[in-house]
Amino acid sequence: MQVRSGIAVSPGVVVGQALVLGSENFRIPKKFVSRDAVEAELLRFQTALGHVCADIEEHEILVSEKMGERCAAIFSAHLQMARDPKVVGEVETLIKDSKYSPEYAVSRTLRAFAEQMQNLGDQYLAERAVDIFDLEKRLLRELLGERREELTNLTQPVIILAHDLTPGETATLDPKYVLGFATEVGGHTSHTAILAGALEIPAVVGLGRCLAGVSGGETVILDGDHGQVVIDPDEPTFKRVKDSQARNLRVTERLESLDKLDSATQDGQRVHVYGNIEFPEEVEHCNKRGADGVGLYRTEFLYLGGNREPSEEDHFTAYSRVLKACGDLPVVIRTLDIGADKVPARIRDRFADSQNPMLGLRSIRLSLQSTPLFKVQLRAVLRAAVHGNARIMFPLVSSLLEFRQAKMILMDVMEDLEDEGIDFRRNLPIGMMVEVPSAIILAEEFAREVDFFSIGTNDLIQYTLACDRSDPSVAHLYRSGDPSILRMIQMVLKAADKHGKPVTVCGQMSSDPRFVPLLLGLGLRNLSATPHSIPRLKEVVRNISIPEAERIAAHACTLDLARDVEHYLLGELGRLCPDLVV
Numbered sequence: 001m002q003v004r005s006g007i008a009v010s011p012g013v014v015v016g017q018a019l020v021l022g023s024e025n026f027r028i029p030k031k032f033v034s035r036d037a038v039e040a041e042l043l044r045f046q047t048a049l050g051h052v053c054a055d056i057e058e059h060e061i062l063v064s065e066k067m068g069e070r071c072a073a074i075f076s077a078h079l080q081m082a083r084d085p086k087v088v089g090e091v092e093t094l095i096k097d098s099k100y101s102p103e104y105a106v107s108r109t110l111r112a113f114a115e116q117m118q119n120l121g122d123q124y125l126a127e128r129a130v131d132i133f134d135l136e137k138r139l140l141r142e143l144l145g146e147r148r149e150e151l152t153n154l155t156q157p158v159i160i161l162a163h164d165l166t167p168g169e170t171a172t173l174d175p176k177y178v179l180g181f182a183t184e185v186g187g188h189t190s191h192t193a194i195l196a197g198a199l200e201i202p203a204v205v206g207l208g209r210c211l212a213g214v215s216g217g218e219t220v221i222l223d224g225d226h227g228q229v230v231i232d233p234d235e236p237t238f239k240r241v242k243d244s245q246a247r248n249l250r251v252t253e254r255l256e257s258l259d260k261l262d263s264a265t266q267d268g269q270r271v272h273v274y275g276n277i278e279f280p281e282e283v284e285h286c287n288k289r290g291a292d293g294v295g296l297y298r299t300e301f302l303y304l305g306g307n308r309e310p311s312e313e314d315h316f317t318a319y320s321r322v323l324k325a326c327g328d329l330p331v332v333i334r335t336l337d338i339g340a341d342k343v344p345a346r347i348r349d350r351f352a353d354s355q356n357p358m359l360g361l362r363s364i365r366l367s368l369q370s371t372p373l374f375k376v377q378l379r380a381v382l383r384a385a386v387h388g389n390a391r392i393m394f395p396l397v398s399s400l401l402e403f404r405q406a407k408m409i410l411m412d413v414m415e416d417l418e419d420e421g422i423d424f425r426r427n428l429p430i431g432m433m434v435e436v437p438s439a440i441i442l443a444e445e446f447a448r449e450v451d452f453f454s455i456g457t458n459d460l461i462q463y464t465l466a467c468d469r470s471d472p473s474v475a476h477l478y479r480s481g482d483p484s485i486l487r488m489i490q491m492v493l494k495a496a497d498k499h500g501k502p503v504t505v506c507g508q509m510s511s512d513p514r515f516v517p518l519l520l521g522l523g524l525r526n527l528s529a530t531p532h533s534i535p536r537l538k539e540v541v542r543n544i545s546i547p548e549a550e551r552i553a554a555h556a557c558t559l560d561l562a563r564d565v566e567h568y569l570l571g572e573l574g575r576l577c578p579d580l581v582v
C-alpha cells in the first residue's frame with residue numbers, strides 16, 4: 001500500500017482503478033491473465049519486444065546515416081535497455097509467477113527502474129529516466145496496438161493519475177467515467193482544481209512526484225476531503241474509507257432535504273448564496289441546491305473547450321440558457337478571463353514569450369487589447385440580457401482607467417446594436433472583480449463608479465502574498481486566513497458601504513464553510529460558491545446569529561498568523577455545525 005498526500009480541492013471519497021496518464025494516454029486494460037494463458041502471453045511479450053528492438057535498430061541506422069553516430073547513440077541506449085537480461089527477466093517473472101498481463105508487467109518493471117534512477121540523487125541519471133519511459137511507451141504501443149484509449153473515449157470508470165491536467169483537458173472529462181483525479185502538480189485554486197469542483201469530480205492536486213512507480217490498473221482510493229491518495233489499499237484502510245463515505249452521504253442527504261430553505265441567520269438576517277459556474281449546464285446544479293442565482297459565470301470556458309473561436313451566436317446561446325433557467329434571479333456574467341493558466345491551445349503562441357503569465361496579458365487587459373474579440377462577447381451579453389436578470393462584470397481590473405475603458409467599449413457596443421435595430425438590454429448593472437491589491441487601495445474611488453464589487457480571493461491571495469495559486473511548492477503560504485487578506489476584505493466592505501454598493505466574495509474562500517462566520521461578521525451578506533458547497537454554506541448561515549458572527553470575526557482579526565486564524569475558525573465551525581467537520 002502506498003499513501004500519498006496532496007491538496008484536497010474537490011470533495012468526495014472514491015475507490016476505483018488507476019488510469020495513469022503519460023504524455024500518451026495509454027491505459028493498461030487488465031492486470032491479470034488466467035493460468036492457461038501464461039505461455040501465450042509470454043510469447044506475446046517476446047514478439048512485441050522483438051518488434052520494438054527491430055524498430056529501434058532501424059531508427060539507429062537511419063539516424064546514424066543522416067546525423068552521425070552521436071545522435072544515434074540515444075537509440076543504442078534504448079536498445080541496451082530493451083535487451084537487458086535483468087529487465088526482460090523481471091517482466092517474464094511477473095507474467096509467469098504473478099500472472100500479470102504483459103502490459104502491466106512491462107509498465108510495472110520499467111517504472112520501478114525509472115523510479116530507482118530518479119532517486120539515485122544524480123541529476124544526469126534522473127534525467128535518463130525519460131529513456132525508460134520512452135521504451136515503456138514503445139512496448140505498450142506494440143502490445144496494445146489499436147486498443148490504445150484516449151481520455152475522451154473512456155468506457156469504464158477510472159481514477160485518473162497524471163503529472164498535470166490543463167484546464168482544457170479537465171473540461172473534457174466525463175464525470176460518468178472519471179470517478180476522480182489526482183495530479184502531481186497544481187495548487188488550491190488552480191483552474192484545474194476549480195473545474196474539478198464544477199464537474200463535481202473528487203480531486204487531489206500537488207501530490208509531488210510519485211507516479212513513476214504506478215502503472216495503471218491498481219486499485220486506488222482517492223480522498224478529496226483530506227487530500228489523500230492510497231494505491232493498493234489494505235483491508236483496514238478500505239473499511240475506514242467506506243465508513244467515511246457513509247458518513248458523508250448521510251450529511252449530504254440531510255442537507256439536500258433543506259435545500260429549498262432560504263438562508264437566513266438565527267436573528268433573521270438574509271444572506272444570499274449564489275453559485276459559481278463555468279458551463280451553462282451547471283446552472284441546474286445551482287438551482288437544485290436552492291442557489292439565489294449565479295454570482296460568477298466564468299465565460300472563458302466557452303473558449304477553452306472547443307477547437308474553434310466561439311461565435312456571437314455561441315455566446316448568445318450559452319448566456320440565454322443560463323438567464324432563462326434563473327428566471328428573476330440574478331446572473332453575473334464575467335467577461336473573458338483568458339490568460340495565465342487559461343489559454344486556448346489555438347492561441348498559445350501569442351503568450352509564448354511571457355515570462356510570467358500570471359502578471360502578463362490576462363483578463364480585462366487582453367480584452368482591451370483585442371477589442372473585436374471583446375465586442376463579440378459584449379454584444380452577446382447585451383442581447384441575451386433581455387431573457388433575465390443579467391449583470392456584467394469585468395475581471396482583474398487594476399486601474400480606474402481600465403474600468404472606464406471597458407465601460408466605454410460596452411457603451412459603443414450598445415450604440416452599434418441600437419443602430420442595427422437589434423433587441424438588447426441597456427440598463428444592466430456593471431461591476432468589477434476585486435482581485436488585485438491596487439483595486440483595494442483605490443476601493444473608494446472605484447466604489448463611486450461601479451454598481452457592485454465581487455472579491456476574487458483566488459487571485460487576491462496570489463497577488464497579495466506573491467504566491468502562485470497553481471504552485472504546490474508555495475501552497476503552504478497561500479492562505480485564505482492570512483491577516484492581510486482579512487484586512488483587505490474589510491477595506492472593500494467599508495468603501496462599498498460608504499457608497500451603498502453591494503459586495504460578494506466569489507473566490508474559493510467563500511466555498512469553505514469555515515470562513516462563513518468570519519465573512520458574515522465582517523459585514524458580508526453575499527457569497528458566491530461552487531454549487532456543491534451551497535448546502536453546507538447555508539447550514540452555517542442558519543446556525544449562527546450576526547452578533548455571534550461579529551464576535552468570531554473580531555477575535556479572528558486579533559490573531560496574527562494565518563494558521564491560528566484557520567485553526568480558530570475550524571474550532572468555531574465544529575461548535576456551530578459539528579457534522580460539517582470531516
Ligand code: PEP
Pocket residue numbers: 189194296298337435455456457458459460506507508
Ligand atoms: C478569483 O480570482 O477569486 C476568481 C473568482 O476568479 P478566477 O478563479 O476565475 O481567477
Ligand code: MG
Pocket residue numbers: 395435456458459
Ligand atoms: Mg480571478
